[in-house]
Amino acid sequence: MDDWNDAEQRVERAAELFEQQRWHEAMEELRAATSINPYNSTWFYNLGITLDQLGRQDEAIEAYQNAISIDPNDLQAMLRLGSDYHELGRHKDALRTLEQIEAIDATHEPAYCGRILIYAQLRQHQRAEEMFYLARLYKEHCPDCYYNIGVSLAARKFYDKAIYCWHRALDLETTYPQAHLRIAEALWDKGDLELARHHFLEALRQDPGDTTTLLDLADLLIDLGRREEAGEKIRRAVELRPDDPAGHYSLGRWLVHHEKDAEAEFSLRRAIQLDPTYPGAHLHLAKIFQRRHETTDARQQLRAEMLLRPDDPQILMDLANLLVDLGETRSAMACLKRLVQIDPTSARAWQNLAVVQFMRRRFEEGIVSSHEALHCDPNNIMAIHNLALALGRMGQFGEALEQARHGRIKAPKDVSLQRLEMRMRAMSMISKLRAAIRRILKVKSLT
DSSP states (O other), X not given: OHHHHHHHHHHHHHHHHHHTTOHHHHHHHHHHHHHHOTTOHHHHHHXXXXXXXXXXXXXXXXXXXXXXXXXXXOXXXXXXXHHHHHHXXXXXXXXXXXXXXXXXXXXXXXXXXXXXXXXXXXXXXXXXXXXXXXXXXXXXXXXXXXXXXXXXXXXXTOHHHHHHHHHHHHHHSTTOTTHHHHHHHHHHHHTOHHHHHHHHHHHHHHOTTOHHHHHHHHHHHHHXXXXXXXXXXXXXXXXXXXXXXXXXXXXXXHHHHTTOHHHHHHHHHHHHHHOTTOTTHXXXXXXXXXXXXXXXXXXXXXXXXXXXXXXXHHHHXXXXXXXXXXXXXXXXXXXXXXXXXXOTTOHHHHHHHHHHHHHTTOHHHHHHHHHHHHHHOTTOHHHHHHHHHHHHXXXXXXXXXXXXXXXXXXXXXXXXXXXXXXXXXXXXXXHHHHHHHHHHHHHHHHO
């Protein structure tokens, strides 16, 4: 009996420690209590919550599983379990857990609400919308539902609808986490930069220490041409989180633009020291070395960046451009092929790939890439110009002339296209003349 009383007292002590946010001590008390009495589902549930506060989701999952094994109808433990599965990227386990809640109580709205975001992240947007409307049958005004379906809508580039949903979440809960940030990102994608700035500032008012938002705001300010203000935000982020490589990388990139190479190199090396796999840091170091004409070091940094297999489109584009400048066209072509796999709708990526293929005298591949660029952007004059040149190099003067004329229709004042059309017309006439001469000579030889 004394042991059972001791367990109860430990749980009470854990509750006090939890209120004081002394998570580690609260966890120790709950572990001790559950080791004495391993049959109380509530204690395991509380242990799970405490472990979540410590960021120890794997251990929290075990605690919730113990709670559910004791009480198979513990819906709150199931919700927490599903949330932790989701946070760890175990989407199938999360969906299965939330479906179990629905099987126990089909009217339990969080079972549907929680699945909206999971389906959105799995790109199963129709299922996300089904969950949204099912959730509203049981709770019409839920800020989580509006926030989650907004994520799905934004992923499909339905920005106005997404912004509406996030505003609804804020109407229902004025300090809803991440809502202002999501709105800012959507407005930025729409091109409404000034209003996006306003929402970034609102997000920072809610959480002034959020360095990720500070750095995002700095990038937006750069797009607005407010570079000095952007630098202030970046330096503030570094001050708040000196152990975060993102801040040092952003500062290094900003310094590279301002040609403060010594300071930039220090910041970028600090980012790599904190995270050797941080994307873009080696790339910007390469820019510094290239500017100093230290080509061996520049190539070394570019190779280091490539080994990280970057998947950021801008990094891949910049990497390819630098490689071309250094004469590394084969590696540049590899980067651009990866880029068009990631973003096959980028006309610029296809156009640059075509240019590199032409540089390597792979004209047939370059012509295919040029057509892809024009499929993405039919008004891409540079792609039309390069395609006409390539066709001319392959002796297909008629098609080259057709492309040049096509470009002239779209850009009648383009001098380079005017010259190209005249050249292709002349080459086409010469080609026809030579063909006629060959036919005459062939006939004479037969007679």
